[in-house]
Amino acid sequence: MMEESLNSEKLKVEFEDYLKKVFLKNLNLILGLCVVILVYYMYSDWAVRYNMDSVTTRIPVLVICFALMVLHLIYRNRLYPLKNILYLLVYLASQLMMYAKCLIHLHEDALAPSVTGAILVIFLISLDLKKDLKTAIFIYTFPIIVFTLFLFAYGRPSSQEFFVLFDIYPILIVGFLINRIQYRLRFNLFKSNHLLKLEQYKTKALYGETLVMNEELRRKAEEAICIKEEIQEKNEQLNKSNATKDRFLAIIAHDLKNPIGNIWGLSDLLLVDGSIGENEKGECLKAINKSIQYTYELLENLLNWARAQNKAIVFNPLRYSAKELVEKELVVLRQVANKKNIEIVNEISKDFVVKADVNMFETIVRNLVSNAIKYSFSKGVIEISARVTNIGDHEFAKISIRDSGVGMSEDALSNLFSSDKSVSTKGTENETGTGFGLLLCKEFVDIHNGMIGVSSVLNKGSVFELILPY
Numbered sequence: 487m488m489e490e491s492l493n494s495e496k497l498k499v500e501f502e503d504y505l506k507k508v509f510l511k512n513l514n515l516i517l518g519l520c521v522v523i524l525v526y527y528m529y530s531d532w533a534v535r536y537n538m539d540s541v542t543t544r545i546p547v548l549v550i551c552f553a554l555m556v557l558h559l560i561y562r563n564r565l566y567p568l569k570n571i572l573y574l575l576v577y578l579a580s581q582l583m584m585y586a587k588c589l590i591h592l593h594e595d596a597l598a599p600s601v602t603g604a605i606l607v608i609f610l611i612s613l614d615l616k617k618d619l620k621t622a623i624f625i626y627t628f629p630i631i632v633f634t635l636f637l638f639a640y641g642r643p644s645s646q647e648f649f650v651l652f653d654i655y656p657i658l659i660v661g662f663l664i665n666r667i668q669y670r671l672r673f674n675l676f677k678s679n680h681l682l683k684l685e686q687y688k689t690k691a692l693y694g695e696t697l698v699m700n701e702e703l704r705r706k707a708e709e710a711i712c713i714k715e716e717i718q719e720k721n722e723q724l725n726k727s728n729a730t731k732d733r734f735l736a737i738i739a740h741d742l743k744n745p746i747g748n749i750w751g752l753s754d755l756l757l758v759d760g761s762i763g764e765n766e767k768g769e770c771l772k773a774i775n776k777s778i779q780y781t782y783e784l785l786e787n788l789l790n791w792a793r794a795q796n797k798a799i800v801f802n803p804l805r806y807s808a809k810e811l812v813e814k815e816l817v818v819l820r821q822v823a824n825k826k827n828i829e830i831v832n833e834i835s836k837d838f839v840v841k842a843d844v845n846m847f848e849t850i851v852r853n854l855v856s857n858a859i860k861y862s863f864s865k866g867v868i869e870i871s872a873r874v875t876n877i878g879d880h881e882f883a884k885i886s887i888r889d890s891g892v893g894m895s896e897d898a899l900s901n902l903f904s905s906d907k908s909v910s911t912k913g914t915e916n917e918t919g920t921g922f923g924l925l926l927c928k929e930f931v932d933i934h935n936g937m938i939g940v941s942s943v944l945n946k947g948s949v950f951e952l953i954l955p956y
Contacts, residue, residue, distance in 0.1 A: 513569070516614065517555040520576070524548045535596075543586040547579040577615065577625045580607050585633035588651060592641050601650055605657045612661035616669065626662045630655070746781065749774050801933055803843050803955070808872055808885065809834040811844065815851045819859065826915065827864045830855065833871040840872075840883045841955040846930040853923035854887045854950050860913035861948070862891035874956055882936070883956040890947040899942060903928045 524544050531540035554572040557565065584604035591597045615622060637643060643651060756762065756770055812832055823830050840847070858868045868889050875884045892914060894902070902924060931938045934954050942948035 513558050513573075514555060517551050517558075517576075520551045521548065521555070524551070537590070539590050540587060543583045543590070547576065547583050550575050550579055574617075574621070574625065577611055578629055580611065581625075581629035582632065583607075585629060585636075588633070588654075589636060589641055592637075592643055592647060597647060597650055601653055604654055608654075608658055608661040609664075612665040613668070615665050616672070619666070622662065622665060622669070626658060630658055749778065801843050801846075803841050803934065805839050805841050806844060806847070807836065808838045808840045808883065809836050811840075811847055812851055812870055815848055815855065819852065819855050822856070823859050823868070826859065826862070826866075828859055828862050828866045828868060830859075830868045831870065833869060834885070835872070838872050838883070839956070840885070842934060843930075846933065847954075850927045850930050850952065851887075853927050854952075857923065858887055858889040858891065858948075858950075860917045861893075862889045863914050866890045875953065877953070881956045882953045885952040885954070886949055887951075888947065888949045893944040893946050893948055894940075894942040895944055899940060902940060903938070 524547060528541050528544050528548070531537050531544070550572055554569060554576070557572070558569060581604070584600065584607045587600040588597065588604060591600045611625070615625065617625070637651065753774065756767060762770070809832060812834060816830055816832060820830055855868065855870070862868060866889065868887065870885070870887050872883060872885045875882050898911075928938055931952060931954070936955070937953040939951045939953075940948060941951075
């Protein structure tokens with residue numbers, strides 16, 4: 487109840503402020519009309535009716551209107567209390583003016599028109615008055631009380647004149663009621679508009695909150711999608727990591743077991759069997775050496791792979807002569823190739839330059855050429871060449887390693903660089919391998935932001951191509 491009362495009082499204050507704005511907005515227009523009407527009737531009283539007393543009754547109203555008009559022109563939005571008092575004086579003076587006219591024409595034929603004028607003024611005030619109840623009662627009662635006192639004290643109207651004047655009193659009451667009804671209607675309309683604005687404000691606020699909530703929901707949905715995609719990506723990485731781990735375990739369990747088992751068995755044979763001749767001992771030592779070499783190469787590749795996966799390898803690309811780097815690796819590789827009567831031809835020109843990390847580049851070349859030797863037939867030829875190729879607006883070095891060996895099937899090609907599907911096959915002389923070297927090559931090429939590809943025809947050979955910065 488108290489909250490409703492406070493809201494009602496607040497609403498009344500806002501209504502009064504609204505009436506104040508309306509009053510100030512239309513003040514000069516109303517005063518201007520009043521001045522024009524007063525001047526017209528003053529001229530009529532003076533020039534037509536020759537009644538100076540009537541002219542005199544209009545002077546106070548005219549002076550107050552003119553003074554208030556000048557004040558409002560000078561102080562447009564200021565001095566509201568003073569303007570309000572002067573405007574109330576206009577109401578009082580207008581009624582007193584018409585009641586004075588009735589007293590002046592009390593015993594004349596002009597009495598009826600004067601009463602009619604007073605009634606008209608009352609109705610105009612009823613329509614224009616926008617004051618609270620106490621102020622309205624004062625504005626209506628004070629002039630009529632003064633008029634009534636003067637009427638019976640000095641006027642002494644006849645019965646017929648009194649009945650003419652009596653019309654003023656019920657009209658005054660009706661005008662007062664009309665004014666109060668109009669005031670109430672104005673207040674209710676203001677209240678309705680106020681409530682409507684409140685509802686509009688609430689609706690707008692609710693709409694704004696809804697937009698904020700929708701934006702928050704959209705953001706959370708995007709976050710959820712991002713989290714879901716991140717989880718999927720993590721799962722894919724985890725699956726890939728698990729596949730790599732399984733690959734490691736398979737290599738360690740299978741590919742290390744055989745050579746170490748061979749070394750163990752041959753060394754036991756050398757230690758236990760004293761009847762073995764020198765030639766047989768030599769063959770055993772060669773087999774042990776081959777197994778150790780294979781195991782070393784495998785462990786070296788595994789170590790490099792692990793370092794690449796853990797980002798532990800320092801990537802330091804510089805400009806090098808491709809021919810010199812390749813020749814450095816071919817010093818050892820040609821010895822292996824000679825055992826199979828395979829010729830390795832380095833066709834790279836001396837001035838061909840690549841921008842690469844030297845250790846990674848040598849590892850890539852060593853693995854690719856070793857594979858070419860392994861899968862080439864006796865008396866075969868391995869050709870290494872290089873040329874510049876354009877991709878988009880940039881130049882790259884394309885290095886090709888071509889062999890005339892066993893080649894690969896389409897199925898083998900599709901799984902060649904897959905860590906979870908790649909399978910090693912035996913070489914032309916039953917050389918064993920892990921298939922791990924190609925994975926390491928792919929890893930190192932990716933670090934260079936390059937590409938590695940292969941084309942092959944079964945029983946006709948393969949071509950591996952590296953694309954690196956030129």
